[in-house]
Amino acid sequence: LPALAGAAIGLFAAALALIFFYAPTDADQGLSQRIFYFHVPIALTSYVCFGWGAWKAIVHLWKGTPTADLESYVAIHQGVIFGALTLLTGSIWAKISWGVWWAWSDDQLVLFLVLFLFYCAYFMLRFSVDPGPARANMSAVYALFGVVLIPISFLAIRLSRSFIHPVVFTSHGPQMTGTQFLTFCVALLAMLTLFATLYQLELAGKRLDARLRELRELLA
Amino acid sequence: MTPSEKYTAAAYLVVFLALLAYVLIVATKLQRLERDVAEITELVRERTAAGG
Numbered sequence: 001l002p003a004l005a006g007a008a009i010g011l012f013a014a015a016l017a018l019i020f021f022y023a024p025t026d027a028d029q030g031l032s033q034r035i036f037y038f039h040v041p042i043a044l045t046s047y048v049c050f051g052w053g054a055w056k057a058i059v060h061l062w063k064g065t066p067t068a069d070l071e072s073y074v075a076i077h078q079g080v081i082f083g084a085l086t087l088l089t090g091s092i093w094a095k096i097s098w099g100v101w102w103a104w105s106d107d108q109l110v111l112f113l114v115l116f117l118f119y120c121a122y123f124m125l126r127f128s129v130d131p132g133p134a135r136a137n138m139s140a141v142y143a144l145f146g147v148v149l150i151p152i153s154f155l156a157i158r159l160s161r162s163f164i165h166p167v168v169f170t171s172h173g174p175q176m177t178g179t180q181f182l183t184f185c186v187a188l189l190a191m192l193t194l195f196a197t198l199y200q201l202e203l204a205g206k207r208l209d210a211r212l213r214e215l216r217e218l219l220a
Numbered sequence: 221m222t223p224s225e226k227y228t229a230a231a232y233l234v235v236f237l238a239l240l241a242y243v244l245i246v247a248t249k250l251q252r253l254e255r256d257v258a259e260i261t262e263l264v265r266e267r268t269a270a271g272g
Contacts, residue, residue, distance in 0.1 A: 032224045035231045042235070085238055089231045096227040198242065205249055212256045219263055 001204065004197040011190035018183040035093040037183055041191040043086040043112070047150050049079030049195060050119060054147035057140035069136035072143055074202045076122055078195055083116040111153040118146050 019037045026033035053075035060068035090109070091101045103109060122142055129135040174181050221229075 030224045031222075031228050034228055038232065038235055081238070081242070085235055088234050092227050092231040092234070096224055194239075201246060205246065205253070208253055209249075212253065212260065215260055216256070219260065219267075 001197070001200050004193065004200060008190065008193040008197045011186065011193050015183070015187040015190040018186055023180050023183040024177065029097060032093060032096040035089055037187045038191075039086065039089040039093060040184070041188040042082050042089060044188060045191045045195050046079050046082035046086055047154065048192065049075050049082055049199075050115070050143075050146060050150055052199075053079060053143050057143040060136060060140045061144075069139065070206055071203065072140060073126065074199055074206065076119055076143060077202065078199055080116070080119050080123075081198075082191075082195065083112070083119065086112065087116060108153070111149070115146070115149045115153050118149060122146070 015037070019034050023034070023037065025031060053072045056068045056072035056075060059065050060072060090112075094103065094109075095101050122139065125142055126135060126139045129138060174184075176184065
């Protein structure tokens with residue numbers, strides 16, 4: 001965990017240095033284009049979190065691994081945090097670029113909001129059932145349903161007829177210069193390392209909490 | 221500061237504040253866990269003293 005945290009801090013520092021001192025300023029959007037270097041990696045990381053949560057849900061249902069339910073829950077929790085940040089940074093970018101905080105006509109925005117709300121409801125389901133195998137199974141099935149929305153959300157921007165949302169990654173590759181792409185890759189790596197760090201940190205805390213509860217029950 | 225600069229700063233500030241909030245929440249939980257460990261240690265010590 002300390003090595004992961006160190007790597008996340010180092011990569012974040014490198015990403016910020018590249019974003020503000022290395023990447024060129026966009027001719028059309030100006031400085032606000034630099035929001036892209038954090039906004040898109042945050043959005044992709046939230047997809048990774050939900051995907052990892054779904055994978056752990058499969059492991060729980062398939063193999064019955066005792067730790068998989070907790071791992072799925074923590075990944076989805078992280079996904080919701082990254083999802084909220086995606087919506088916030090996206091709204092700020094939309095305000096400066098489009099003049100509005102939100103555009104209901106944009107399929108990408110609406111589908112991401114649906115995905116985010118779907119996973120917010122995961123917690124309502126999870127905490128409305130008493131802890132035990134039934135709760136773990138229900139949560140796992142729900143997490144698996146949500147993962148279907150990820151490719152739809154990701155592809156919406158490419159399938160949509162209204163091209164209000166900018167498309168950077170097309171079938172012809174990334175639509176940016178080499179320096180911009182390098183900056184983006186470092187920012188994405190920083191965000192994924194941050195997710196790995198927070199995921200391990202939250203898991204360690206939850207496991208410690210569970211062991212202490214068990215110890216307290218044994219002593220009672 | 222131009223509007224573009226303000227909004228860019230706001231976007232990065234949001235991410236920074238979210239991270240800060242997360243660290244604060246983790247620190248609070250850590251404090252609670254430390255209290256729990258201290259409580260359990262005290263309980264074990266009392267029992268050991270009573271048993272011995």
